[in-house]
Amino acid sequence: MRPRPRLIPTTLAVVLGAVAALSAGACSSSQGSQELVRVPADAATITDAVERVAPGGTVLVAAGTYPEQVLLSTTDVTIRGEDRNATVITGEGKRPYGIVATADGARIENLTVRETTFYGVLVTGLHDENGPSAHNGDGYTRLDPDKFPPVRRFSIDHVTAANNGLYGIYAFDAHDGVIQDSYASGSADSGFYVGQCRQCGILVTGNVAERNAVGFENANASDSVMIAGNRFSGNRVGMTLISNYQEAFTPQRANTVVGNLLADNAEPDSPAQASGSFGLGLGISGGIENALTRNRISGNPVAGVQLANTEDLAAASNAFTGNAFEGNGVDLANTSATRAPAAGNCADGTPTTSPADLLAPCPGTAAQPAAPLEGTSVPRGTSFLRVASPVAQPDMGAWTGQAAPLPARVTMPDPAGFPVPPADFLAAMSGTA
Amino acid sequence: MSPELSRRSLLLGGGALVAGATLAAAGAAAAIDQATPEPTGRRLSAAGRTQAGVARPATPQRNALHAVFAVPDTSRLQRDLAALGSAILALLDGPSQTPNPTLPDGPGDLTVHVGLGPRPLRAIDPSLPGATPMPSFARDDAIAADRRDGDLLVALASSDAGALRPALDHLLQAVPTLVPLWAEHGFRAAGEGTVARNPLGYLDGIIVPEGQDELDENVWITSGPLAGATVCVLRRLRLDRRAFTALDVPARDGVIGRHADGRPLSGGGPRTQVDLQAKTPEGEYLVPARAHARAAHPSFTGSALMLRRGYAFDRGPDPTSGVDDAGLLFVCFARDLDAFVRTQLRLDEVDDLMTYATATASGSFLVLPGFSRTRPLGSPLFT
Ligand code: HEM
Numbered sequence: 001m002r003p004r005p006r007l008i009p010t011t012l013a014v015v016l017g018a019v020a021a022l023s024a025g026a027c028s029s030s031q032g033s034q035e036l037v038r039v040p041a042d043a044a045t046i047t048d049a050v051e052r053v054a055p056g057g058t059v060l061v062a063a064g065t066y067p068e069q070v071l072l073s074t075t076d077v078t079i080r081g082e083d084r085n086a087t088v089i090t091g092e093g094k095r096p097y098g099i100v101a102t103a104d105g106a107r108i109e110n111l112t113v114r115e116t117t118f119y120g121v122l123v124t125g126l127h128d129e130n131g132p133s134a135h136n137g138d139g140y141t142r143l144d145p146d147k148f149p150p151v152r153r154f155s156i157d158h159v160t161a162a163n164n165g166l167y168g169i170y171a172f173d174a175h176d177g178v179i180q181d182s183y184a185s186g187s188a189d190s191g192f193y194v195g196q197c198r199q200c201g202i203l204v205t206g207n208v209a210e211r212n213a214v215g216f217e218n219a220n221a222s223d224s225v226m227i228a229g230n231r232f233s234g235n236r237v238g239m240t241l242i243s244n245y246q247e248a249f250t251p252q253r254a255n256t257v258v259g260n261l262l263a264d265n266a267e268p269d270s271p272a273q274a275s276g277s278f279g280l281g282l283g284i285s286g287g288i289e290n291a292l293t294r295n296r297i298s299g300n301p302v303a304g305v306q307l308a309n310t311e312d313l314a315a316a317s318n319a320f321t322g323n324a325f326e327g328n329g330v331d332l333a334n335t336s337a338t339r340a341p342a343a344g345n346c347a348d349g350t351p352t353t354s355p356a357d358l359l360a361p362c363p364g365t366a367a368q369p370a371a372p373l374e375g376t377s378v379p380r381g382t383s384f385l386r387v388a389s390p391v392a393q394p395d396m397g398a399w400t401g402q403a404a405p406l407p408a409r410v411t412m413p414d415p416a417g418f419p420v421p422p423a424d425f426l427a428a429m430s431g432t433a
Numbered sequence: 434m435s436p437e438l439s440r441r442s443l444l445l446g447g448g449a450l451v452a453g454a455t456l457a458a459a460g461a462a463a464a465i466d467q468a469t470p471e472p473t474g475r476r477l478s479a480a481g482r483t484q485a486g487v488a489r490p491a492t493p494q495r496n497a498l499h500a501v502f503a504v505p506d507t508s509r510l511q512r513d514l515a516a517l518g519s520a521i522l523a524l525l526d527g528p529s530q531t532p533n534p535t536l537p538d539g540p541g542d543l544t545v546h547v548g549l550g551p552r553p554l555r556a557i558d559p560s561l562p563g564a565t566p567m568p569s570f571a572r573d574d575a576i577a578a579d580r581r582d583g584d585l586l587v588a589l590a591s592s593d594a595g596a597l598r599p600a601l602d603h604l605l606q607a608v609p610t611l612v613p614l615w616a617e618h619g620f621r622a623a624g625e626g627t628v629a630r631n632p633l634g635y636l637d638g639i640i641v642p643e644g645q646d647e648l649d650e651n652v653w654i655t656s657g658p659l660a661g662a663t664v665c666v667l668r669r670l671r672l673d674r675r676a677f678t679a680l681d682v683p684a685r686d687g688v689i690g691r692h693a694d695g696r697p698l699s700g701g702g703p704r705t706q707v708d709l710q711a712k713t714p715e716g717e718y719l720v721p722a723r724a725h726a727r728a729a730h731p732s733f734t735g736s737a738l739m740l741r742r743g744y745a746f747d748r749g750p751d752p753t754s755g756v757d758d759a760g761l762l763f764v765c766f767a768r769d770l771d772a773f774v775r776t777q778l779r780l781d782e783v784d785d786l787m788t789y790a791t792a793t794a795s796g797s798f799l800v801l802p803g804f805s806r807t808r809p810l811g812s813p814l815f816t
Contacts, residue, residue, distance in 0.1 A: 140706075140731060140732070165712075165714070166710070188712055188714070188715075188716040213716050245733055245734055246733065250735075270716075271712075271714070271715055271716030272715055272716035272717050274712055274716055274717060274718045274722060275718075275722040276722060311733065311734050311735075311775060311779060312778075337782055339568075339778055380715065381713075381715035381716035381717060382715060383713075383714035383715050384714055384715075384716065385714055386714075
């Protein structure tokens with residue numbers, strides 16, 4: 001197998017056929033009037049319930065398996081499972097998605113989404129009346145972000161996404177939201193994905209991603225994105241920050257990545273990372289000005305961190321401070337091509353680097369030397385449908401009534417509140433059933 | 434991607450829809466030129482908003498001669514271009530009854546277009562498209578200096594291979610100061626539209642801009658004095674056919690990203706676009722990570738989709754190395770030089786096909802806007 005740990009950005013494909021498949025069931029644009037719709041007591045399916053619920057209302061879903069895909073287009077609606085582990089939406093390995101929210105103020109919580117061919121839960125402003133539309137046309141026309149203003153205010157909380165064909169939990173062209181205390185495994189692209197936004201106002205915290213091709217991926221999501229206190233361990237690649245010309249808003253910049261555990265990302269029980277990456281904690285491809293602070297980055301056999309270019313976009317001015325590096329093939333590596341050399345990436349402490357003279361102290365500006373990385377043998381991918389299932393995940397408990405609409409802005413936590421996590425951080429949520 | 438709904442079949446599909454679109458385009462203000470298919474061999478007008486031989490005829494003639502020159506004296510350029518343009522019009526658009534000693538059988542579908550390289554463009558105005566030479570790509574150091582970045586391109590194409598050299602020699606009488614650098618006679622396999630089998634045996638020219646709107650969006654400069662111009666890149670690529678055909682067929686398909694009959698490895702018919710996202714359940718791309726069709730896909734570089742109309746060449750064994758000097762004269766057109774440059778830089782990094790290609794000549798040219806008896810060739814550059 002060719003060991004080329006170059007990061008090639010991947011994006012979702014929303015196949016037009018998928019939209020056509022969906023539209024048969026979701027073309028009604030009428031809004032319901034019920035404050036609370038219980039499934040299956042008041043409505044046989046979640047899709048029916050979503051049609052009946054009033055803006056600001058709640059769909060409460062009892063334990064059970066729901067073979068459907070749900071399009072949520074009513075404002076300020078909560079879809080909540082009564083039992084996170086037993087309220088299961090399944091794509092049965094044939095439907096593209098579980099829940100897609102295209103309305104502002106969506107709350108999706110305390111349920112499981114499994115076995116979709118594309119994504120478990122998607123929040124996106126990029127859609128037409130029938131559902132999500134191809135975010136990038138067919139790749140030959142430029143996306144006009146003004147035509148698709150971002151969806152705003154969302155919360156994905158205590159959601160389990162397992163064995164999904166592209167992404168587990170996914171926010172694209174979405175602003176001012178939270179993805180927290182959720183779990184993703186067995187995704188053939190990434191467990192979590194935040195993409196295409198500026199001044200995003202997005203918080204990703206308390207999540208676990210394992211046995212995915214990539215644990216968490218950010219493509220072109222910039223400025224106010226905070227990724228704090230997550231466990232992205234035991235994937236092929238722990239996390240990536242990527243600039244990608246296939247979507248709007250290059251380059252990716254200025255995320256706060258603090259207090260995460262990126263460990264042992266060399267998991268064979270996971271789908272292949274399609275460009276062959278393996279054994280990598282964090283990949284930054286054409287990303288700039290990210291602050292990576294107090295993360296534990298350990299046991300990644302190829303590299304703890306890899307810097308690379310995206311075409312002509314350099315990985316630049318990323319600052320690593322207070323991170324705990326340990327037991328990586330090399331702690332920090334730069335494989336950028338000469339046409340877009342990495343520059344000004346700096347680190348404190350004494351991480352090992354490739355090449356040896358890679359780093360300058362923070363803050364830095366100088367262009368940096370690069371060297372190819374030693375590859376490793378890459379195990380074959382496991383089918384996303386066959387990756388082992390997660391252990392039971394913590395439940396939010398009984399529903400206590402409709403919460404107030406989500407606020408216009410997420411209150412970001414103080415990064416100082418996230419120390420270097422211990423090696424067993426969030427370990428209780430990790431493992432296989 | 435569902436083949437029924439791909440862009441290609443939307444364009445090629447319902448006859449009524451396509452006809453409607455063509456009618457609409459004919460009236461559009463931004464429309465630069467018509468690209469309706471012409472029957473092979475039919476005479477084409479040299480005059481027009483754009484030069485002939487770029488997008489018209491829609492099916493490239495089977496033979497071409499690309500001739501590249503040095504321009505020793507750029508101060509004469511305006512006069513030289515005008516003289517060359519007049520000679521082209523006289524040769525091709527003259528009354529058909531007049532006896533024509535250069536082309537005794539008449540011009541047929543002969544087309545000629547003219548482009549300027551970086552050096553003369555810089556001399557006129559360094560901000561012109563194509564005025565900056567291309568960077569050196571991987572292994573370009575091996576290209577002889579006089580086969581890189583020539584000053585002027587005269588590209589002739591015809592169904593009749595025998596018409597090319599006489600026509601070129603005749604036209605050169607109008608511009609005696611040009612110094613020949615290199616020229617290549619090229620031939621195309623039988624094909625339809627831009628699609629024809631290339632020297633590696635694969636259908637090539639499938640994904641290109643088609644129809645008025647796509648050409649205006651990707652190929653033509655549509656506004657300002659240079660409206661109707663385009664940027665052409667020539668790369669004479671010697672291909673190691675022997676090494677390529679030593680691969681088994683699935684491995685060859687993996688290098689290209691399509692089967693020899695054009696079907697993408699991601700499924701669909703011979704004209705379907707590749708689906709870059711399609712994966713096996715195990716997470717491997719169906720169109721491999723280092724396949725040419727993935728590497729060259731314009732979405733990764735955010736570039737225009739180039740119009741590719743390449744020609745095969747074959748000059749037998751190289752006298753010094755004994756290696757077959759045969760391959761593809763890659764010819765593309767796009768509204769800016771960046772489309773090619775960004776793509777080639779990417780191919781150098783991620784394309785397995787480049788292992789089999791060695792560039793032996795290279796150049797970029799601003800193909801000038803169309804001309805006529807009242808609008809001399811090159812005149813928009815000097816206003
Ligand atoms: C080494 C010689 C080359 C050969 C034999 C070759 C062959 C092919 C083939 C068989 C295809 C797929 C069919 C099609 O879409 O036409 C293709 C696609 C393409 N090639 Fe090449 N090619 C070569 C060099 C290049 C170069 C140098 C470039 C530009 C830098 C290029 C740009 C493209 C583009 C843009 C596509 C369409 C990709 C898409 O959108 O699907 N090719 N080529």
